Amino acid sequence: MVDLDGTLTDPYVGISSSILYALDKLGHPAVDEITLRAAIGPPLEASFAAMLGGDPVLAKQALGFYRERYAPIGAFENRVFDGIPDSLAALRAAGVRLFVASSKPRVFCEQIIERFGLAPYFDKVHGSELDGRWADKSELIAHVLEYEAIDRDQCVMIGDRRHDILGARANQIKVIAVEWGYGSPEEFGAYPPDTIVAEVSELAPAVLRHLRLEAA
The missing domain is CATH 3.40.50.1000 (HAD superfamily/HAD-like)
Incomplete structure (x- = not known):
């Protein structure tokens, strides 16, 4: 079995840009590169929860906004x-x-x-x-x-x-x-x-x- 992100491909541009897009849509400040890199690999909803003070509702909203950009653009960056x-x-x-x-x-x-x-x-x-x-x-x-x-x-x-x-x-x-x-x-x-x-x-x-x- 082979992982995808960080193992087969380098997805940093697409994932980081889509995370920042989602945070911006929520009116939340951007996070730093260390936080962005740490979010590559783990389940993303949990990573958003950590960025958003543990709020599960905001994390789900962030995931929805993330996919708005990731699906048509970010997946291929x-x-x-x-x-x-x-x-x-x-x-x-x-x-x-x-x-x-x-x-x-x-x-x-x-x-x-x-x-x-x-x-x-x-x-x-x-x-x-x-x-x-x-x-x-x-x-x-x-x-x-x-x-x-x-x-x-x-x-x-x-x-x-x-x-x-x-x-x-x-x-x-x-x-x-x-x-x-x-x-x-x-x-x-x-x-x-x-x-x-x-x-x-x-x-x-x-x-x-x-x-x-x-x-x-």
Whole structure:
């Protein structure tokens, strides 16, 4: 399973611009870059709640405004990290089944994967639903494992944030953290993955080692 934002693509421009749009629509001051970067990866409604003093009603309103801009514009203000297509191709060539598992709404995930030419590498794209189902990464991973009848011993979660790590741990599967996304050394220290990869070129070999498809 592979996370989307911060793992396959760099979505900073689209997500940050859409967050600022939503806050402006609410008449709320803009937040700083640290806050914007921290919002990439976790369920967005919870991030808005943190920005808005914990108010769940305002958080839902903010999410609605966010999608006003994100759906037609922000989703495509994005770029695939260099080397990702080659890594995915190498895994497919080795017989690995690949699934997107993202807290982002599935409809946006599917559009992004298709737009940026990544669809041929994936068996299926899984994400949250617009009503909030599967936004929690642990629940999403459990859903994908069941839906796809995946053997936990032959599954690895790949992501860049603690939510990916915690979701994998909750479902007793291995987890690889990538350093090119939005996690930090402090985050990975507090929530240790099984493996950390620093470069995209290291990703496919790390996955294959965990799946025992090549020598360690």
